[in-house]
Amino acid sequence: MPDIRSVQVTRYVTPLREGGSLPAIAEADDGFLYALKFRGAGQGVKALVAELIGGEVARALQLKVPELVFAHLDEAFGRTEGDEEIQDLLKASQGWNLALHYLSSSVTFDPAVTEVDPFLASKIVWLDAFLTNMDRTVRNTNMLLWHRELWLIDHGACLYFHHNWESWSTQMKSPFPLIKDHVLLQSASMLEAADTFCKTMLTDQLLHGIVNLIPMEWLMYEEALGDPEAAREVYLQFLTWRLNNSSTFLKTALDARAAGI
Structure with a gap:
């Protein structure tokens, strides 16, 4: 049966694309980088549900999908973020989010x-x-x-x-x-x-x-x-x-x- 690890997000690195409501590269307490999908983004938790189900169904079909992890943002995370839009996104995303292992150089x-x-x-x-x-x-x-x-x-x-x-x-x-x-x-x-x-x-x-x-x-x-x-x-x-x-x-x-x- 599928199983998913949990990590604590420790550092916001950089947005993956333009705009504060989009995914970002973040570092977690296991030392790895992840493409982090935020619950506070435009489509909210429903996009995370779709990401979770879609990724794990694909994996069950023996397709290559980056490891999915539950990524926790605590209340203090992002307070030092200088970009106000990103800070608002991080505040709205406290709790459990979803992240994919970052495929460097892909x-x-x-x-x-x-x-x-x-x-x-x-x-x-x-x-x-x-x-x-x-x-x-x-x-x-x-x-x-x-x-x-x-x-x-x-x-x-x-x-x-x-x-x-x-x-x-x-x-x-x-x-x-x-x-x-x-x-x-x-x-x-x-x-x-x-x-x-x-x-x-x-x-x-x-x-x-x-x-x-x-x-x-x-x-x-x-x-x-x-x-x-x-x-x-x-x-x-x-x-x-x-x-x-x-x-x-x-x-x-x-x-x-x-x-x-």
Whole structure:
């Protein structure tokens, strides 16, 4: 069953991109650097939930994902930060956040430069259709090359149903037409084989274990009337239905690929 370490954030190093609400490189008490995702950022804890579920599902499918850790920011952290916007973000992010091990010297995946193995590409396309991840496009691949291997990052856009909570049961059954924009779709010539493999790897017990990793304080959604276990059950039902009915989104991916050839 999946297990996640916890670390204490000791130093804010630098933003990863422009803007105070975006991820940052931070150092933790284990001496490692992490790409830190903040609960106080624009999409709040729901982006962290998506990142956690997306990353651990990908790992279960034997895809390369940086180690995920729960990263704690205490009340005193960031008081000496000179940038007022960043200081506000840090104050809003006290408690448990999520961080990915920082892959130093990695480079952004460029589909025009690097050819991806068809089965690997097919597993990634299947993963993103399963998780309704709209954010793995040519414009924003959310993949890195590190030590000549392809690594998946940034799953915060997965499971976007939770931004419109009331429609979760409808969105659960979505064929996910946005898969047509996936950066690896044309390389994914083994989608049926990937479907068989992924359905074998993702057992109900494994999905239950991944959903149970979500900290209770991240699930106090107003839409779920502050009942974290009810919110947790929604995620489990969403994932279980899509796993058991993968033909729904598999056909969409196959049709989109055929239309693009």
